Amino acid sequence: MFDFDTEYDFQDTLSKKWNFREELGGCRDAIPMWIADMDFKTAPAIIEAIERRAAAGIYGYAGIPREYIDAVIGWYKAEHDWTIQPASIVSITGIVPALHVAAAAFTQAGESILLQTPVYHPFYRVAKKMHRSIVENPMRREENSYEIDFADLEHKLKTERPKLMFLCNPQNPVGKTFSKEELTRIGQLCLEHGVITIVDEIHSDIVYSDACHIPYGTLAPELVKNAVICTAPSKTFNIAGLRNSNIVIPSPKLRKVFVEAKEYFGYPGVGPFPLIACEAAYREGKKWKDAAIRYIEENRDEAVAFFKQDLPEVVVHKPQGTYFLWLDFRQLGLDKEELEQFLLHKAKVWLNQGYIFGHEGEGFARMNIACPRSLLRQALHQIKTAVEEKLKK
Numbered sequence: 489m490f491d492f493d494t495e496y497d498f499q500d501t502l503s504k505k506w507n508f509r510e511e512l513g514g515c516r517d518a519i520p521m522w523i524a525d526m527d528f529k530t531a532p533a534i535i536e537a538i539e540r541r542a543a544a545g546i547y548g549y550a551g552i553p554r555e556y557i558d559a560v561i562g563w564y565k566a567e568h569d570w571t572i573q574p575a576s577i578v579s580i581t582g583i584v585p586a587l588h589v590a591a592a593a594f595t596q597a598g599e600s601i602l603l604q605t606p607v608y609h610p611f612y613r614v615a616k617k618m619h620r621s622i623v624e625n626p627m628r629r630e631e632n633s634y635e636i637d638f639a640d641l642e643h644k645l646k647t648e649r650p651k652l653m654f655l656c657n658p659q660n661p662v663g664k665t666f667s668k669e670e671l672t673r674i675g676q677l678c679l680e681h682g683v684i685t686i687v688d689e690i691h692s693d694i695v696y697s698d699a700c701h702i703p704y705g706t707l708a709p710e711l712v713k714n715a716v717i718c719t720a721p722s723k724t725f726n727i728a729g730l731r732n733s734n735i736v737i738p739s740p741k742l743r744k745v746f747v748e749a750k751e752y753f754g755y756p757g758v759g760p761f762p763l764i765a766c767e768a769a770y771r772e773g774k775k776w777k778d779a780a781i782r783y784i785e786e787n788r789d790e791a792v793a794f795f796k797q798d799l800p801e802v803v804v805h806k807p808q809g810t811y812f813l814w815l816d817f818r819q820l821g822l823d824k825e826e827l828e829q830f831l832l833h834k835a836k837v838w839l840n841q842g843y844i845f846g847h848e849g850e851g852f853a854r855m856n857i858a859c860p861r862s863l864l865r866q867a868l869h870q871i872k873t874a875v876e877e878k879l880k881k
């Protein structure tokens with residue numbers, strides 16, 4: 489019904505992933521599997537909605553109609569059984585901007601933000617750029633999973649006294665979905681220690697059939713009132729370049745402070761195309777989304793089986809959500825620069841290097857598998873050939 493197999497020519501698309509390989513990646517013929525864009529065209533309903541709107545020729549400032557809010561609410565109710573109040577939604581041009589606003593709104597320079605590492609690298613960047621200190625709560629790597637170190641979390645909350653926690657649910661890069669018990673325990677600890685929980689749920693729709701996403705907004709009301717929950721259609725529908733997100737802030741008090749900080753920074757409103765795309769996605773995109781996740785799940789299963797059977801020297805962590813594989817290359821004995829060069833110039837794949845997600849990520853790399861299967865197979869083959877050659881030496 490939908491085509492995920494075609495390998496497109498990204499030539500005139502301005503794609504950062506495909507068209508800037510030389511400038512940004514340092515290797516023009518490496519297969520790009522880094523930034524979180526899929527290599528698929530978005531849902532036909534979104535393309536049609538944008539084409540219709542583009543044909544009108546009117547591109548002035550956009551306002552947010554009630555129908556848009558209803559579409560967002562409808563999606564989260566139907567997909568996640570999460571009831572969102574219309575007034576709690578704050579529109580902003582992306583989740584990373586929302587994290588900056590949250591840091592400015594709820595902390596002062598010099599105060600700290602807690603991160604569970606390894607974690608999506610802009611979490612570090614937000615804290616650093618805004619002169620906030622970082623408190624790390626590293627996750628424990630078990631044989632088949634990453635677990636929260638609650639003793640360490642509690643200790644850090646008590647002794648380091650962070651003001652915010654940035655929580656990534658599901659977790660990028662390790663692909664963990666958190667259970668209700670885990671989220672509740674995190675939420676209670678944050679509440680107890682006066683820490684506001686900023687929850688990034690951008691990957692919430694990308695969860696495989698053997699796992700389950702628990703929206704933070706479905707926890708107990710006192711925990712939800714202490715949270716800023718960041719949602720967006722961008723990863724689910726591969727429309728990140730349109731720049732849109734819907735931040736859910738149930739507490740009027742927190743919402744007011746957040747909106748004031750957003751206005752202080754002069755964030756412009758979201759444009760007409762992101763709004764049109766989001767509404768079409770949430771009203772008409774379910775079938776495409778389900779099909780895309782099924783396809784990516786088959787990619788995941790094939791890639792995980794490949795590493796386990798054909799290339800056990802690279803230890804693969806099977807994700808429950810997100811379209812990333814977290815790969816452990818430490819058996820190659822390369823330092824971080826050597827690994828980067830090896831992957832780019834020998835394997836000819838452009839992955840995100842693990843160290844950018846925190847020092848626990850050294851020796852790891854994150855591989856984006858939201859691509860046609862033929863391309864995935866090509867990349868796996870190239871990695872295997874390069875690793876075998878390296879280990880022979």
Ligand SMILES: Cc1ncc(COP(=O)(O)O)c(C=O)c1O
Binds near residue numbers: 732733
């Ligand atoms: C966990 C996470 N948060 C946020 C973003 C980016 O959000 P935005 O483009 O809305 O700023 C990404 C993109 O990959 C992500 O993985």
